[in-house]
Amino acid sequence: ETGVTQSPTHLIKTRGQQVTLRCSSQSGHNTVSWYQQALGQGPQFIFQYYREEENGRGNFPPRFSGLQFPNYSSELNVNALELDDSALYLCASSVLRNTGELFFGEGSRLTVL
């Protein structure tokens, strides 16, 4: 158990809809990052939040957005869903200036029909 929890675990949406995924980070961790993992691929970095500010972003369009709250929990929002957004979305918490170990939640599996 990493202490990182994500919700929902599974969800189904249709094209054009919007989705919000949630993540509670491990106690004492101030940084949250989000990843998209398509089937058979490695996780792709979406963005990272530190102290409620975006602190790094991968090659994802603006319809992928996020928030970090004062308690370090986080949300990932995806607007105008596309079929290719179907994937496992992983949240990872860490301490910004530590060795860099990421502690992942079990993920939210999104299917877009």
Added chain:
Amino acid sequence: RKEVEQDPGPFNVPEGATVAFNCTYSNSASQSFFWYRQDCRKEPKLLMSVYSSGNEDGRFTAQLNRASQYISLLIRDSKLSDSATYLCVVKVRVDTGNQFYFGTGTSLTVIP
């Protein structure tokens, strides 16, 4: 070009075998390097960090060659429980903060 490239495998090896995985990265500004392990339908978990001097953790040895931008993982005396996907991970510091890049992963199956 992908930030991190790995041979996806699959590698199917007998118990007790030695197996090596390789990984290359493209960004010379990469700061930190890791191997993560991901079991089927589970989240990735840190296996070990990788240092320029090379480091060992039991049956696992990791090496980093900054000049060649190459990372390796050696598993000795493979166990059935080593069956998993091994992900090569690189942390890059950019103006906007940190970015983590994962390889596609290398699939290992250890056969009895």
